[in-house]
Structure formats: structure tokens, C-alpha cells
Amino acid sequence: MAYKFIIKPWITEKTQELMSNNKYVFRLKAKATKREAKVAVEKLYDVKVESVNIVNIPQKKRRFGRFSGMKSAVRKxxxxxKKGNKIEIFE
Structure with a gap:
């Protein structure tokens, strides 16, 4: 059930720097809460989570030639x- 809330890891240059401080960033489903994100990460990666911060990124208008649309909103x-815990696949 943990896989229901996490869509994928968010890998950028900034998140690579955060990983050195024992912080990892994940893209979530729109309705996921902090508690659900914490439980999901603990079950999927077998680690202990100290805290979770949520960032909502609003949707944006996008154009492709004469076609316009919306880029969907994202929650990360x-x-x-906790100290001593690492997610091995990111190392």
C-alpha cells in the first residue's frame, strides 16, 4: 500500500545537494499527507524518517504552437x- 502515495523520486542538482544532508525528495499523489508519505518511505526503503516537509507546486499554462494547455500541479x-539511515539506491 505504500507505493500508492509515492509516484517517483525527484532527482535534480538541488536534490543531489540535499541528499548529502540526509534529505530525499519524492513526487507524491495530490491527496497524500505528511503521515502517508512518512509511512510509505519507511516501508519502501526500510529506513526511519525524522520529518517530512510538503511543497505544493501550482499548475501552469503551457503552449505548444497554437495549442494551449495546463501543466498539472505537483506535490513533493x-x-x-534519522542519523545513520541512508537510502542505498541513491548513493
Whole structure:
């Protein structure tokens, strides 16, 4: 059930710097809460989470030639792990 809330890891240059401080960033489903994100990360990666911060990124208008549309809104979680815990696949 943990996989229901996490869509994928968010990998950028900024998140690579955060990983050195034991913080990992994930893209979430729109309705996911902090508690659900914490439980999902703990179950999927077998680590202990210290805190979770949520950032909502609003939708934006996009154009492709004469066609216009909307880029969907995104919710991301910045997960801080307890000392001594690391997610091995990101190393």
C-alpha cells in the first residue's frame, strides 16, 4: 500500500545537494499527507524518517504552437531521515 502515495523520486542538482544532508525528495499523489508519505518511505526503503516537509507546486499554462494547455500541479515531499539511515539506491 505504500507505493500508492509515492509516484517517483525527484532527482535534480538541488536534490543531489540535499541528499548529502540526509534529505530525499519524492513526487507524491495530490491527496497524500505528511503521515502517508512518512509511512510509505519507511516501508519502501526500510529506513526511519525524522520529518517530512510538503511543497505544493501550482499548475501552469503551457503552449505548444497554437495549442494551449495546463501543466498539472505537483506535490513533493522533502523527507529527512534519522542519523545513520541512508537510502542505498541513491548513493
Amino acid at each position: 515531499a522533502i523527507v529527512t531521515l
